[in-house]
Amino acid sequence: MLREKIEKYLLDVQKPSRYIGGEMGSIIKNPDETDVSFAFCFPDTYDIGMSHLGMKILYSLTNSRENYRCERVFAPSEDFEKIMRENDIPLYSLENLQPVREFDFIGFTMQYELSYTNVLNMLDLAGVPVWQKERSENLSPIVVAGGPCVCNAEPLADFFDIMILGEGEEVNLELMDLYYKHKQKGSSRTEFLRDAVNIQGVYVPSFYNVEYNIDGTVRSITSDEGVPAVIHKRIISDFDKVYYPDNFVVPFTEIVHDRASVEVLRGCIRGCRFCQAGFLYRPFREKSGESIYSQAKALCENTGYDELSLASLSTSDHSDISDMLSNLIDYTEKNKINLSLPSLRIDNFSEELLEKVKKVRKSGLTFAPEAGTQRLRDVINKNVTEDEIMNTCRIAFEGGYSSVKLYFMMGLPTETDEDIVGIAELAQRIVDLFYSIPERPKGRGVQVSISTATFVPKPFTPFEFEPQDTREMIERKQKLLIDSVKTKKIKVSWHNSDVSLLEAVLARGDRRLSKVIYTAWKNGCKFDSWGEHFKFDVWMNAFKECGLEPEFYACRKREYNEIMPWEHLDYYVSKDFFIRENMKAREFKTTPNCREKCSGCGVTAMTRRACFD
Amino acid sequence: MIKVRTVFEKKGRAKYISHLDLNRFIMRVFKRSGLPIWYTEGFNPHPYIVFAMALSLGFESDCEIMDFNLTEGVSFGKIKKILNDILPEGLKILYVTTPEHKIKDIGKAEYSVECITENPEENEIFLTELQKFLELPEINVEKKTKKGIKLVDIKPLTELTNIINKSDNIVLNMRLPAGTQNNFNPMLFIDAFSAVSSVRFETGKISRTGILCADGEVFK
Numbered sequence: 001m002l003r004e005k006i007e008k009y010l011l012d013v014q015k016p017s018r019y020i021g022g023e024m025g026s027i028i029k030n031p032d033e034t035d036v037s038f039a040f041c042f043p044d045t046y047d048i049g050m051s052h053l054g055m056k057i058l059y060s061l062t063n064s065r066e067n068y069r070c071e072r073v074f075a076p077s078e079d080f081e082k083i084m085r086e087n088d089i090p091l092y093s094l095e096n097l098q099p100v101r102e103f104d105f106i107g108f109t110m111q112y113e114l115s116y117t118n119v120l121n122m123l124d125l126a127g128v129p130v131w132q133k134e135r136s137e138n139l140s141p142i143v144v145a146g147g148p149c150v151c152n153a154e155p156l157a158d159f160f161d162i163m164i165l166g167e168g169e170e171v172n173l174e175l176m177d178l179y180y181k182h183k184q185k186g187s188s189r190t191e192f193l194r195d196a197v198n199i200q201g202v203y204v205p206s207f208y209n210v211e212y213n214i215d216g217t218v219r220s221i222t223s224d225e226g227v228p229a230v231i232h233k234r235i236i237s238d239f240d241k242v243y244y245p246d247n248f249v250v251p252f253t254e255i256v257h258d259r260a261s262v263e264v265l266r267g268c269i270r271g272c273r274f275c276q277a278g279f280l281y282r283p284f285r286e287k288s289g290e291s292i293y294s295q296a297k298a299l300c301e302n303t304g305y306d307e308l309s310l311a312s313l314s315t316s317d318h319s320d321i322s323d324m325l326s327n328l329i330d331y332t333e334k335n336k337i338n339l340s341l342p343s344l345r346i347d348n349f350s351e352e353l354l355e356k357v358k359k360v361r362k363s364g365l366t367f368a369p370e371a372g373t374q375r376l377r378d379v380i381n382k383n384v385t386e387d388e389i390m391n392t393c394r395i396a397f398e399g400g401y402s403s404v405k406l407y408f409m410m411g412l413p414t415e416t417d418e419d420i421v422g423i424a425e426l427a428q429r430i431v432d433l434f435y436s437i438p439e440r441p442k443g444r445g446v447q448v449s450i451s452t453a454t455f456v457p458k459p460f461t462p463f464e465f466e467p468q469d470t471r472e473m474i475e476r477k478q479k480l481l482i483d484s485v486k487t488k489k490i491k492v493s494w495h496n497s498d499v500s501l502l503e504a505v506l507a508r509g510d511r512r513l514s515k516v517i518y519t520a521w522k523n524g525c526k527f528d529s530w531g532e533h534f535k536f537d538v539w540m541n542a543f544k545e546c547g548l549e550p551e552f553y554a555c556r557k558r559e560y561n562e563i564m565p566w567e568h569l570d571y572y573v574s575k576d577f578f579i580r581e582n583m584k585a586r587e588f589k590t591t592p593n594c595r596e597k598c599s600g601c602g603v604t605a606m607t608r609r610a611c612f613d
Numbered sequence: 614m615i616k617v618r619t620v621f622e623k624k625g626r627a628k629y630i631s632h633l634d635l636n637r638f639i640m641r642v643f644k645r646s647g648l649p650i651w652y653t654e655g656f657n658p659h660p661y662i663v664f665a666m667a668l669s670l671g672f673e674s675d676c677e678i679m680d681f682n683l684t685e686g687v688s689f690g691k692i693k694k695i696l697n698d699i700l701p702e703g704l705k706i707l708y709v710t711t712p713e714h715k716i717k718d719i720g721k722a723e724y725s726v727e728c729i730t731e732n733p734e735e736n737e738i739f740l741t742e743l744q745k746f747l748e749l750p751e752i753n754v755e756k757k758t759k760k761g762i763k764l765v766d767i768k769p770l771t772e773l774t775n776i777i778n779k780s781d782n783i784v785l786n787m788r789l790p791a792g793t794q795n796n797f798n799p800m801l802f803i804d805a806f807s808a809v810s811s812v813r814f815e816t817g818k819i820s821r822t823g824i825l826c827a828d829g830e831v832f833k
Contacts, residue, residue, distance in 0.1 A: 010629055011671040017634060022626035024641070024701045250641055252634045304641030304699075336658065 003097045005089055013080045017252040018046035021072075021094030025249040025303060027063040028095045034069040036176045036183070038062055039093050039103040039141075041073040043110070043118035044527070049074045050249070051257035053311055054109055054147065058168050060245035068176055071095040071103075072249070075118050075527075076125070084125060091126035100126040104140045104179060107172075108160075110149035113506035114499065114529035116156060117521040119145075123159070130518070132161055132206055137188040142179065146172075148280055150203075151233075152459040152566040155506050155513035157205035161193060164201055165569060166233030167266075169242055171201045197227050201234035208568065210511050216552055218510060218563040232570045232606065239266055239285035246298040250305070259307035259340070260299040264292050264324070268313040269594035271601075273381045273585055274370070274409065276458040277313055279573045283603045283611040284317070284594055289324035296328060300337055308332060309340040316344055317595075322353050329356045354395070365396045368407040371415075372422025378588045379414050381581075386426065393430055398439045403447040404430055410477050410494070411455040411469030413585060420477050423450060424484035431489050450492045452481070454500035458507050459566050460573065462581030465558040468504045470551070471497050498536040502528065504554035510565035513553075515546045574602030614651055615683045617692065618712040618833075622675040623668060627703025632667040639679070646695050651682035665716050665832070666791060666824065669798060672724075674821040678832070680712060713833040720827025722791035723774070724799040727817030729782045736778055739812045743785075746806050747773065754805045756797075771802050782817055791824065 010016040021028075031037065040059055042049025049055065055072070062070035071093035076084060083089070090099040100106055106128065108119050123130045128141060135143070145153055146164040153163055164171055175196060182192040193204045207224040223229050236242045248260065267284035268277065287295075296308055308328075318324060325341075332339040341357065369384055371377045377384060393404060408423050427448045434446035454474050457466045469477075474497045482492055506513065519542035520535075527533035543550050558564070560579045567575075577600065584591060591599050595612055604610060623630070630638065643650045643660050652658040665678035689709035696706045730739055746752070752768040775786035789797040803816060824832040 015631075016629040016670070017631070020626045020629050022702045024638075024699070026701075250638070252630045252638050254634070254637070300644075302645065304643070304645030306640065306644055336652070 002089070002092060002099065005087065006092070006097060009080075009083045009087065009089075013083065014077060015047075015253050018074070019076065019080060019094075021097065023249050023251050025247050026072075026095055027059075027070075029063070029069045031069065031096055031098065033067075035067040036105070036180050037069045037071070037103045038105040038107055038172075038176065039073050039100045040070055041100070041106060041108045041119075041122055042075075043108055043115040043122060044075055044529070045077055046074040046251070047253070047255045050251050050255045052109065052111065053261055053263065054168070056245055056248050056261075057243070057263075058172060059249070060247065061169060061243050062172065062176070064243070065173065065176075068173075069095075071098070073100055073122070075122055078527075078533075081121075081125065091122055101128050101141060104142065104183070105144055105176070106141045107144045107146065110145050110147040110153060110156070112529060113149060113503045114534075116506060116517050117526045117528055119156065119159065120518065120521040121526045130159055132158055135161070135189065137190065139179075139183060139187055139189055139192055142189070142192070144175075148277065151276075151280055151569060151571055152508065152564075154205075154210075154511050154565040155509040155517060157208075157511050158514040160205060161189070162196060163203040163205060164234075165203055165231055165571070166201050167236050168234075169236055171199060171234045174199050175202060194226070200232055203231040203569065205511075210565070212510075212512075218565055218567070221563070221565075221568045223568070230568050230570050233572060235283070235572070235607070236266075236285070237607070240287050240291050244291075244295050246295070247302040248299065248305075250303050257309070258305075259309050260296065260303050260305040261309050261311050262292055262296045262299065263287070263311045264315055264318055265312045269317050270314060270383065271381055271581075271591055271593060271599070272370070272383075273379070273462040273581055274412065274455060274458075276461050279460050279601070280571055281313070282571075282573055282601065283607055286318055289320045289327065292324055293327050293331065297331060300332075300335065306336060307338045307340060309342065315341065326353055326356060365393070365401050365403070366405045366407070367392070369426065370407065370409050371412060371419060372408065372424075372426055373419045375588055376412060376415060376419045376422070378590050379585045380409075380412055381585070381590050383590060383593065386429075389426075390429070390433055393433055394437065397434055397437050397441070397446075400441050402434070402441045402444045403449070405449045405451065406430075408450060408452045409455040410452050410481075411474055413463060413466045414588075415469075415477075417477075417480060420480050421484045423452070423481055424486075424490065427490045428486070431487060446489055448490045450481075450485075450490060452478070452492070452494040454495060454497045456500050456504045456507060459564065460571050460578070462578045462585060464508065464564065464578060465560065465562075465582055467557045468501065468554045470555055471501065474500075496531065496534070499528075499534060501550060501554050502536070502539055505550045508565070509553050512546070512548060516542045516548055519545050570606075572601075572603045572606040574605075577601040615686055616712055617681055617683055617689075617709060619679045619681075619692070619696070619709050620707045621677050621679060622673075622705050622707055623677055623703060624673045624675070624705075625703035627701065628671055628673050630704075631670050632664070636662075636664070642696065642699050643681070645699055648687060648692065648695060649684045651684050663716065665719060666722065666796075668821060669800075669819075672819050672821055675707065676821060676824050678716075678824060680716070710833065714826055717793055718826045719792040719824055719832055720790065721788050721825040721829070722821055723786065723788050723823035723825065725818075725820045725822050726785045726787070726799050726803055727782045727819070728785060728803070728814045729817050730812050730814045733780050735812045736780075736783055739783060739810065739814065740776065740778060742810050742812065743776070743806060746809065752802070752805055754801045756801060767797065767801055767805070770797060786822070788823075788825075792827075 059070050062068050073093050092099050120130045129135050142161045144162040145160045146168050150163045196202045197204050207227040209222050211219045213219045265286035267281045269284050272278050370382045430448050457463045520539050523538050525535050525538050650660045653661050663680045668674050692709045693706045751766040753764050753766050755762050756765045770790050772788040777784040826832050
């Protein structure tokens, strides 16, 4: 029995409750009584994966179908992986402690580029061939991927049978339904895959052929006969009525986001030009205040969590924000639940609501101006003005706050030294503001923390054409920023720029990179997003070994007419729109948000209706 | 305010829940239960729940004690049912009662430890060596305390109440000092014996089987 084997070693590893399942809220079905099984794999550790909302939704949704079974799988930490490999313990699911290779589907959610090597490692631990073409003609297991990275998962194309574009709530079940038919018929893998391409959102990479020009750019992407040339993403049209779980698996051990969470809206009206999520999840859809309230209440009651958060790209953009929040706060206060409100703009709140919000909002004050000058904020279409920042800081300081955190990006298109110095100057003006307020908290100094990340150009954004700054350019700018800060009240920190380079390569890479990912993994790379595990030199050697240059992918400017590796994938927003937006950025011109004025991004052509009444 | 004491078991998958995690987890169980639990009245009100003794990670038990207060009366049978309907596999309320003793009355705890030799034929040697080990004038072990590591003679503290030789394993039942002041883990004795024994063995199931007052009466 696998369970006995696992338990034999469990006390030798850190946080063993991550590896044995049985948590409150987990759904354990008898494998003999279900028709199709889905191993939902998160390519990172339990602590991180269990925080992911998408997994919670799809886990409950799949299990809501009586004859389908969804079980959770995470990457083991290094200590347990070593034990698993030494003792022939294959990767297994947490519900039935069943080997992953026995499932009908092995599904990975691809949330960030630096988890790619973990996918290979997990497939290998499961005993499943990592290359798609090396899998047998047996119907199972079908290895599928979903999540935002799938918008250009070309670097992973050779590892997956299927990729699912867009939102999974409907298409996942459609795919399982189709699979069940083929299972009963006794179809082969290829027979099933040929049929699956008829479902909108289903992409079978092996049915597409990519050719390259001599300079390394893509010459053509052609599909096999009978296979759609373009794959369109899936969206949920009635977002207010879409399935939402009334219970979560509540872990024993502490995880990153250990709380009940309700998704209040999907998509974003803002159109910040660097932000992939802002375009990928279009159109903007929101849940009614009533749905949010009843879902929050059900979740809190069923999980016993005493913390609730609202999930969205920008909660402030909910059209009924005041009433919605006001009702929620009344409920959470009465029931001794902490409400956390990330990414909330409070500058346009009524006095009454502000009082309520202030009571629940204990965490620090965070802003993401992203750029140091108004000119550059216009370039990236980040419609935050300095007045708004100052106004909110003033409200916060008067309310007793004394620390502010600011997020910026470095290496944005058109950036000059003036923009970098502008970051320090903005922080300085916040410091000055603090001391100009008579009602400021007494006896405490102000603390402004600046956190900078290296800009990573992403596909499906107006900046998909842009080069990333080289390491030398970024290091010079970091030094300039440090030199521009004149007080200890301002603290500066940044992300590792090597990590950003790799992210940029994988984000806009093509299929040839699968060899690089494979080589890097073979040579020991995994958990690349963890500082202590990131092996930059091993990655660089892998590029060299495969005859590819990271700079070609990260630091090269693309012409508007270049065929992108993701040209055959459609996320409803048109390339023409991205080109228009890119040109406007060059002219420092902003685009109004979707609610103010439709900018014709292309979404309505697919949804066939206006995004706003 | 009504004081309630529960005795619960922690077995199977639940034995991998650490004491800290159990503490946090049980808060959610109570939140979910809808029981009128009494909250502390400090700056950060939270349900007042006390575990009499921490149980080492990996140990099983059928005598764990958890106390809490209710703001209004609920029948013991109902409390037991409500909690057991929520608790996951491995955690189960065995009975609910009114506390008789105070937690500081705890003086001893009983444990049962399975020792598995590599080869059942070595069981006899194991037992002979164990007998000799017990005849030593003192058994000094290093014990981690808040003030650092100190050397303790556990010989007078360890009462081996029963030794059962099953063919697959040997079960040692022992009674050790326990409580808020002085707590001894059965593994101190087992490790000390393992260090001098010529027989190689592993431990199997380890359980806490009883919590007693200083005078030997069962803690209730």
